[in-house]
Amino acid sequence: MNHFLALDVETANADMSSICQIGIVEFEDGKIIDQWGTLIDPEDYFDPFNISIHHITPEMVKGAPQFPSISARVQQVTKDHIVVTHMPFDQTALRRVAEKYRLPEMPCTWLDSARVVRRQWDQFRQSGYNLPNIAEFLEINYRSHDAIDDARAAGEVVLRAMVQSGLSLEEWRERAYRRISSTNANFAQEGNPDGPFFGETIVFTGALSMPRHEAASEAATVGCNVGDGVTKETTILVVGIQNIDRLSGYDKSSKHRKAEKLIRSGQQIKIVSEKDFIEMISF
Numbered sequence: 374m375n376h377f378l379a380l381d382v383e384t385a386n387a388d389m390s391s392i393c394q395i396g397i398v399e400f401e402d403g404k405i406i407d408q409w410g411t412l413i414d415p416e417d418y419f420d421p422f423n424i425s426i427h428h429i430t431p432e433m434v435k436g437a438p439q440f441p442s443i444s445a446r447v448q449q450v451t452k453d454h455i456v457v458t459h460m461p462f463d464q465t466a467l468r469r470v471a472e473k474y475r476l477p478e479m480p481c482t483w484l485d486s487a488r489v490v491r492r493q494w495d496q497f498r499q500s501g502y503n504l505p506n507i508a509e510f511l512e513i514n515y516r517s518h519d520a521i522d523d524a525r526a527a528g529e530v531v532l533r534a535m536v537q538s539g540l541s542l543e544e545w546r547e548r549a550y551r552r553i554s555s556t557n558a559n560f561a562q563e564g565n566p567d568g569p570f571f572g573e574t575i576v577f578t579g580a581l582s583m584p585r586h587e588a589a590s591e592a593a594t595v596g597c598n599v600g601d602g603v604t605k606e607t608t609i610l611v612v613g614i615q616n617i618d619r620l621s622g623y624d625k626s627s628k629h630r631k632a633e634k635l636i637r638s639g640q641q642i643k644i645v646s647e648k649d650f651i652e653m654i655s656f
Contacts (some may be wrong), residue, residue, distance in 0.1 A: 376401045377484070377542055378450065379528030381520045382466050383427040386420035389462070390469035391438055393419070393429050394538060396520030397450060400528050403536075409450070410521040412437040427518040441474045451481040459486045459504045459527040484542075486527045486534075488549040493534040496602030498553060502655040504530075521533075537627050560589040561601045568596020570654075574606045575599055578628040579613030581647050588650075595654045603631045609643050611650040 379398045385391040394511035412429065414437045424430055439574050456479070458464055464483050470480050490502045495505060505517050508526050515526040535545060564571055577595040581588050588611070589599045600607060610632045615625070623630065632642050645653070 374541055376404065376458055377455040377531070378481075379486075379524040379527070379531070380463055381458065381523035382529065383429060383464050383518060383520055383586055384423060384466060385415040385417050385429075386423055388417065388469070389466040390473040391415040391417040392466055392470050393434055394427065394520040395443070395447070396522070396524040397447070397454075398521060398524045398528050399450075400532065405525065405528075408521055408525070410524075411443060413443065414439045421468050438607070441476060444471075444476050445476070448477065448480060451479050454481050455484050455542060456481040457484045457486050457524075457527050457531050459523070459530070461485060475600050482546065484531065484549060489531055489534045489545055491555055492507070492548060493538055494602060498601070517638070560585055560599055562589060562593045562599045564593050564598045566596070568594060572573040573594030573597045573608045574604075575609040575611060576601070576603050576607050576628060576632075577611045577613065578626045579615045581613040588647075590648075591654055603628045603635065603642075605635070605640065607632065607635070607640075607642055609645065609650075611645055611647055613647050629641045 377400055379400065381396050382392045383394040385393045392413050392416045394410065394412050394621060397408065398405055399407040405485075412434050414434045416439060419429075419431050464485075467479055470476070484591065487502050487504075490497050490507050492498075494507075494510070501507075504523065504526055507530055508515055511530065513526050513529050513533075515522040517523065531542070534540075535542065538545075540548065560577070564573070570592075573596065575592045576599075577588055583591075592599050597609065598606075603610060610628065611628075612629060625633075629644070630646060636642050636644075
């Protein structure tokens with residue numbers, strides 16, 4: 374099953390029922406096959422703070438439909454489908470507007486793409502998983518706080534996670550609501566300032582002959598700052614054995630590919646094998 378919807382809403386003020394825009398994007402087999410959105414008259418006031426974020430004004434929603442008049446369409450489109458949102462805000466807003474107008478709740482299965490991000494990419498496990506940040510990391514271009522574009526970006530995040538992990542949509546629906554596995558543990562730590570490699574930032578990818586936490590500890594002892602993901606601060610990437618089944622058709626991990634991309638853009642990163650890493654820290 375590779376068919377799902379992505380949804381986003383904007384609100385007029387801090388009351389989540391004050392929906393003033395909705396966007397729904399339909400994905401199938403990794404592609405967008407349909408999208409729909411509309412401004413909505415929230416029958417409520419517009420907070421200047423909200424206007425500054427999404428730039429929707431009271432004048433823009435004059436003559437726009439009120440939520441009850443589009444509810445049937447939203448219900449029909451989402452019925453029995455997996456619907457992706459980034460964070461629970463949009464889900465809560467739709468529950469609140471249903472309560473406001475005494476409408477039935479959405480007949481769908483929710484999938485929070487932020488939960489997917491936190492389980493797929495170690496460096497976003499604790500923070501940094503907001504949509505603009507993860508979209509920049511994955512090089513997804515979109516216009517933030519436009520409901521259709523926000524929905525599209527959230528859907529593309531899930532598609533990238535499916536490709537990189539090899540997991541299906543249904544498998545992600547199950548995994549996203551489990552506790553984060555200890556195998557995704559955060560190994561980031563600061564290096565010993567007296568170590569010979571102080572100032573280097575090292576990242577590991579692939580399976581190592583030693584436990585990952587031991588490799589991180591050894592690297593920190595010789596002075597390396599240890600990172601969980603490849604960034605503009607990375608200077609060394611240690612490549613272990615790659616599980617082909619987890620590469621989703623690529624011959625290198627996402628960390629390895631990103632490191633090579635940064636190298637092409639001028640960043641100095643040394644890519645070494647685990648054997649070279651062990652020899653390097655043995656001096």
